[in-house]
Amino acid sequence: MRNREAARYARWSAIVAGLIALVVAGVYVHRAIRAAQDRHAAPPVVSATVQQQSNEFSFSRVEQGRTIFTVRASRTTQFKDRNRYLLEDVWITIYGRTGSRNDNIHTHECSYEPALGTVRCEGEVLIDVQGAEGASDKPIEKSIELKTSNLAFNRETGIASTPAPVEFRFPEGDGRGVGITYSTESSIVRIERAVEFNVGSSERTGGIPVRASGSSLEIRRNDRLVVMNGPVVVTRGDRELRASRISVSLDENYHAERVSAEGRPSIRSTGDKGEFSFAADKYDGLLDASGWVERVIADGNVEGSRQSAAGTEHFSTAHMELTMLPQHNLLREMTATGGVTAESQEGPDSRALKTESLRVNFAPGRRADQQRIDTVETLAPATIESKSGDETTDLRAKQFVAHFGPDGHLDKLLGHTDVEIRRQLGTQAPEVTSAAELSATLGAKNEWETLEVFGNVHFQQIDRQATAAHARFVRATSAITLDGSPVLSDSMSRTTAANVTFNQTTSEIRAAGGVISTYLGTARGEAVSFGSGPAHISADTLTGSTTSGHVSYSGHARLWQGESLLDADQIEVWRDERKMQATGHVVAVLPQTGSQLVSTSAKSSGPVLWEVRAPLLTYSDDQGKAHLGGGVIANSRQGSLESRTLDAFLSPAGEASAAAAKSPSGRQLSRVLAQGGVTVRQGDRRGTAEQAEYSAAEEKFVLFGGQPTLTDASGDTTTGRSLTFFVANDTILIGSQEGSRTLTKHRVEK
DSSP: BBBBBHHHHHHHHHHHHHHHHHHHHHHHHHHHHHHHHGGGOOOOOOOOOOOOOTTOEEEEEEEEEEEEEEEEEEEEEEETTTEEEEEEEEEEOOOOHHHBBBBEEEEEEEEETTTEEEEEEEEEEEEEEOOOOOOSSSSSOOEEEEEEEEEEEETOOOEEEEEEEEEEETTTTEEEEEEEEEEEETTTTEEHHHHHHOOOOOOOTOOOOEEEEESEEETTTTTEEEEEEEEEEEEEEEEEEEEEEEEEEEETSSSSSEEEEESOEEEEEETTEEEEEEOOSEEEEEEESSSSSSEEEEEEEEEEEETTTTTEEEEEEEEEEEEEEETTEEEEEEEEEEEEEEEETTEEEEEEHHHHEEEEEEEOOTTTTEEEEEEESSOOEEEEEEEEEETTEEEEEEEEEEEEOOSSSSEEEEEEEEEEEEEETSOOOOOEEEEEEEEEEEEETEEEEEEEEEEEEEEEEETEEEEEEEEETTTTTTTTEEEOOOEEEOOEEEEEOOOEETTTTTOEEEEEEEEEEEEEETTTSSSSSSSSSSSEEEEEEEEETTTTTTEEEEEEEEEEEEEEEEEEEEEEETTTTTEEEHHHEEEEEEEEEEOOOOHHHHSSOOOEEEEEEEEEEETTTTTTTTEEESEEEETTTEEEEESSSSEEEEEEEEEEEEEGGGGSSSEEEEEEEEEEEEEEEEEEEEEEEEEEEETTTTTEEESSSSSEEEEEETOOOOEESSEEEEEEEEEEEOOOTOOEEEEOOOOOOO
């Protein structure tokens, strides 16, 4: 599994933080309004009760005892030929219906026509948009200063307007537009078109200036709302925000509390690290009273993508929220909910995270103005899919938690509850591992180095299965270690041990501590057919290959199958070749097939068992033959054999006789061939020869090769080319040198 995707998915949260600096540009407009509440009026405020004095001129609009606005001039010239006045040093002060404003319009000269109720100022006009003077003696900071010309003010409607270009300044920057309308009735200041403004670099903008443009700008004082209509374009460095509308909502103290971007706003960035884009149906930024962003919300079809030389990345969700640190333009937490998908593609390699809810927590970075990702956790069941070359890996869990180090590197990935790992190489059958918990450590390239699963671990590939309490995967060695009562099984065998190690590349396997394997018969036959029923092998350790089917049991190795038993220092099994080898202090116990004769052996209870001892035993199931070498001793109640080598022939139980057919199916000893310095003992008889053969069905020994000799209890000896004697009676067949046969009878003492 390659988990670089975990860091990339979380990085979306840091990228979206750029949204904050862009949308906050709208805040500066509202701050201009708020700051005006603390400014002393540039000119002295004219009381509504002041009457026209000498050269001065003034008139006011009063409703319900409250002055809405006042127009005054320092000098007035009345023209006799028409009802028109020339006003000089003109001030229009607007208080509003609640008296909460103290906005001033000032120009050098205007004309006034009483019949029309219009004051027209053709020269330069200055407009200060500011708040009412506070009760304290603290000077009131200017809010917005606008400069325009050709302004008309209507006494009846209380509307000031001009189609001329307008320039404006506010504490954080400046701007321009064309046309302005100011309504004392609705308390709306509107710049009609071609609005542009610049915000100087500051801590809130990350030290980078911000530029914005739109079709119009409105300051709705009664609604406590500042709106820039689109298409709106906001740029900060190499990042650009586009929206149909950006609005700033103000609280009762005219502090910005919410910045909204609507109409499918999108962010785009082009730089050395590639192209980036991010879009949603709507963005919202929530601010504190001092103007710092507390939270950013992206809602509805949230999508982000990045394209670089390394590859492409894509992120999507229904809803995303970013929580900021107080008084800092830094992220504290990011959450995404609703169809969360994060995908990356690097050449043929790809990765994807899918969940319904995701949370990213941030921690301080190496510098005070930096942050790093601390943890990323899914808040709902999740899937991590990765593809590298011909390898595909899928991780599933009810929750994933990724931990990052101080350098921003993904250190550990945890999976909680119902963990499943599905891995497939090319066209091979998939490997599926399930467990309760998962813990993975990652290296410098964001590829997992170790992977551990805990609790009811279960592995399966076709008919191969493994269970344990704990499993550990090591990428560098391709090793899997199982401990906690591990059990490995397939269609033909089942193995238990204290711990098991398996190499996925070489298919080598090693088990240690109380190893017990059981080999079962299948439609393809039995891997081990040394007796009847399932074959069991125990040992201290097991080594081998699951691909070749060759395994070795070492240390107190023992095989038992029905009544057959095999002890040795080491037992090796070639499952596919259906052969076996035992070495070191070999002891084999083999049941004999039933006899066709009625003999004294039939009177004894239980089957006839042969115990064979030798340094080496090799068994081939195809031939049904066990070959023992290195000096062999074989004993049973039928007699004993000593020789350099011995071949024990095992036949299916039903083949020897009708009596044997009643026995359980499986292999039983039917014939023995001893070679090299053979000594046979049967009762009081002792025979020697180079070779000897024992037939279980006829219960007879045949000595041949060399100079076969048989000695009885009385010391009499018999020799011949071959000697045949029976366990059930005292008959001896002697083969002569000429090939004829002589029958002699002796009393055989038992």
